[in-house]
Amino acid sequence: MDALTLSFAVINGLLLGGIYGGVALGLSLIFGVMRVINFAHGSFLMLAMYCSYLLWASLGVHPYVSILVTVPFLFAVGYVVQSVVISPLIRRERALVVEPTSALLLTAGVYLVVDNSVLMAFGPDVRSVTTDITYESIFVAGLPINMARLIGFAAAILVAFALSFWLKHSDMGRAIRATAQNRDAAAMSGINVPLIYNVTFGLGCAVLGLFGALLVPFFSITPTIGLSFGIKSFLVVVLGGIGSIPGSILGGLLLGVFESVAAQFVTATSAAIFSFGLFIVILLMRPAGLMGRA
Amino acid sequence: MRVSFTLILGLPLLVAALILPFVVADNYVVHSAAMVLYFAYMASSWNFVCGYVGQVSLGHAAFSGIAGYASVLLFTGLGLSPWIGMILGGILAAAISVPVGYATFRLKGPYFTLTSIAFAEILRIWLENTDAFLGIPLKGAQGLTVPPVGGTSFVAFQFDGKLPYYFIILAMLVGVMAATRLMERSRLGFYLKAIRGNRDGSEALGIDPTRYCLTALALSAFLTGLGGAYYAQLFRYINPERNMGIDLSIDMAVMTIVGGQGTILGPTLGALVLHPVGEVVRATLGGHVLGLHLILYGVVLMLAVLYFPKGIIAPLQRWLAPAPKAPAPVVKPKEVEGR
Numbered sequence: 001m002d003a004l005t006l007s008f009a010v011i012n013g014l015l016l017g018g019i020y021g022g023v024a025l026g027l028s029l030i031f032g033v034m035r036v037i038n039f040a041h042g043s044f045l046m047l048a049m050y051c052s053y054l055l056w057a058s059l060g061v062h063p064y065v066s067i068l069v070t071v072p073f074l075f076a077v078g079y080v081v082q083s084v085v086i087s088p089l090i091r092r093e094r095a096l097v098v099e100p101t102s103a104l105l106l107t108a109g110v111y112l113v114v115d116n117s118v119l120m121a122f123g124p125d126v127r128s129v130t131t132d133i134t135y136e137s138i139f140v141a142g143l144p145i146n147m148a149r150l151i152g153f154a155a156a157i158l159v160a161f162a163l164s165f166w167l168k169h170s171d172m173g174r175a176i177r178a179t180a181q182n183r184d185a186a187a188m189s190g191i192n193v194p195l196i197y198n199v200t201f202g203l204g205c206a207v208l209g210l211f212g213a214l215l216v217p218f219f220s221i222t223p224t225i226g227l228s229f230g231i232k233s234f235l236v237v238v239l240g241g242i243g244s245i246p247g248s249i250l251g252g253l254l255l256g257v258f259e260s261v262a263a264q265f266v267t268a269t270s271a272a273i274f275s276f277g278l279f280i281v282i283l284l285m286r287p288a289g290l291m292g293r294a
Numbered sequence: 295m296r297v298s299f300t301l302i303l304g305l306p307l308l309v310a311a312l313i314l315p316f317v318v319a320d321n322y323v324v325h326s327a328a329m330v331l332y333f334a335y336m337a338s339s340w341n342f343v344c345g346y347v348g349q350v351s352l353g354h355a356a357f358s359g360i361a362g363y364a365s366v367l368l369f370t371g372l373g374l375s376p377w378i379g380m381i382l383g384g385i386l387a388a389a390i391s392v393p394v395g396y397a398t399f400r401l402k403g404p405y406f407t408l409t410s411i412a413f414a415e416i417l418r419i420w421l422e423n424t425d426a427f428l429g430i431p432l433k434g435a436q437g438l439t440v441p442p443v444g445g446t447s448f449v450a451f452q453f454d455g456k457l458p459y460y461f462i463i464l465a466m467l468v469g470v471m472a473a474t475r476l477m478e479r480s481r482l483g484f485y486l487k488a489i490r491g492n493r494d495g496s497e498a499l500g501i502d503p504t505r506y507c508l509t510a511l512a513l514s515a516f517l518t519g520l521g522g523a524y525y526a527q528l529f530r531y532i533n534p535e536r537n538m539g540i541d542l543s544i545d546m547a548v549m550t551i552v553g554g555q556g557t558i559l560g561p562t563l564g565a566l567v568l569h570p571v572g573e574v575v576r577a578t579l580g581g582h583v584l585g586l587h588l589i590l591y592g593v594v595l596m597l598a599v600l601y602f603p604k605g606i607i608a609p610l611q612r613w614l615a616p617a618p619k620a621p622a623p624v625v626k627p628k629e630v631e632g633r
Binding site for chain 2: 037085088089092100101102103104105106108109110111112113115116117119120223227231234270272273276277279280283284
């Protein structure tokens with residue numbers, strides 16, 4: 001493999017990796033605040049992609065314009081899922097021992113419902129969106145860089161900065177961080193903890209609304225892509241450290257480059273083996289997983 | 295108490311299962327009933343380790359696939375009877391489960407679950423993209439067919455009607471229940487329950503959690519493998535998607551959790567409730583509606599986690615075999631006042 005192919009793979013990996021990091025932001029935020037591993041994380045991304053696709057296919061809305069719809073929609077979905085499905089478990093946990101496996105199973109139920117509802121509504125066909133931006137590239141030092149990926153990458157960096165700024169300086173952000181540190185103490189200081197949980201979950205999903213729409217121009221959509229994105233997000237969060245927003249982006253970049261370089265040696269379908277393998281190796285090297293730092 | 299309850303509920307079910315194919319001698323009904331028993335068997339095999347250790351594996355389908363492929367390949371390649379292939383496949387699955395379990399059982403809760411998915415998915419993706427491995431034709435995603443020998447042959451595990459298949463899986467199910475019962479009452483069973491209750495505490499008492507979890511996992515992988523080989527023989531076809539996909543793992547876990555983890559009859563109860571409901575939904579709303587039964591599984595799973603964490607077997611148990619009233623707690627007035 002020559003240097004040109006390799007540098008092309010690395011750049012593509014960096015761009016896609018940034019987007020992986022952006023996708024994982026929500027998972028990291030939700031886990032950091034609520035200690036819930038959202039198994040349905042990838043499914044919500046898939047939902048956002050279908051939402052954007054539908055707007056494009058039926059009304060001709062450009063995927064980037066559809067962000068105006070997908071972000072509030074996903075926020076609402078996250079808010080409702082948290083307040084209806086997950087909050088009964090958290091209310092029960094207040095008295096009992098925290099049981100992360102129950103939370104995982106609960107969100108696995110959400111994953112089954114969301115993935116199969118979409119499968120039922122749209123069938124297993126692969127769909128893709130072609131827009132003006134799909135094949136547009138700019139050349140930097142002789143290497144083609146896909147515009148859609150570059151925009152996704154830039155958005156990931158931007159969202160990461162905006163989110164950490166907001167968490168640090170806004171009232172709601174402070175309340176969220178206080179709840180993450182100590183739920184009971186936050187409640188005693190007058191913070192409405194159930195509301196914080198709903199907003200956090202909604203926010204984690206709203207980020208997916210953004211990246212779903214940004215992915216659509218260059219990523220084919222099937223009802224089953226959710227799980228692979230979900231697993232990748234877990235991997236990114238494990239790599240980057242729990243609850244850490246810059247860590248999430250960094251983990252994404254690492255995974256993107258790793259995958260993209262691995263794909264140079266084997267077929268694209270088999271490349272998924274490497275990200276799963278990396279996932280196992282990383283977790284085994286830190287047996288306590290994310291909990292080790294909690 | 296539990297023994298009598300298992301018998302109160304289990305014996306009528308067994309009698310019903312034994313006479314069912316003679317009351318309704320319809321091939322479709324017998325086949326569907328065999329599928330219920332198959333899922334009950336698979337869920338019971340899953341329960342054998344996960345229900346007792348309290349760790350949720352969503353990678354168990356890999357063991358089904360390993361043994362299924364082994365039995366089919368040994369039959370087509372070497373002409374070995376699937377009965378022997380089944381056992382060898384099960385042993386292979388158990389052998390593979392030990393190093394995997396050794397590495398992963400150190401992980402707790404969700405991390406164990408996610409790693410088990412990653413492990414099974416690696417195997418499935420590899421199989422789907424591999425046409426031949428070391429000269430063995432695996433045929434990738436296309437899958438392998440079992441060539442018919444014509445007519446009924448016990449040695450070749452091929453029968454004309456569905457009835458023999460039905461009784462084979464019924465016997466396997468009774469076997470896995472007996473094995474679970476034996477395990478529950480053995481040293482292993484008590485150790486596993488101790489590990490589930492408090493891992494660090496049991497380790498402090500001198501129980502080696504890794505060793506006993508691995509023993510149970512190897513047995514569970516062996517049992518799951520037998521089920522996978524049975525499935526391949528029933529359909530005379532095996533492919534990575536159906537025999538080792540994540541859907542199968544989820545089925546096994548959901549049925550056990552809904553029915554009742556860590557009990558002998560729980561997984562069977564879960565399969566008995568969920569599979570027929572899924573089938574009816576599929577049959578009445580038509581085959582074109584993909585995934586509807588899985589939506590239902592998802593809803594039932596959420597309800598079970600929230601409202602029946604011990605499974606539907608718990609209220610049944612209270613109703614059929616109420617526990618003797620616990621003596622009223624003795625409160626020493628002095629101590630209460632002293633606070």
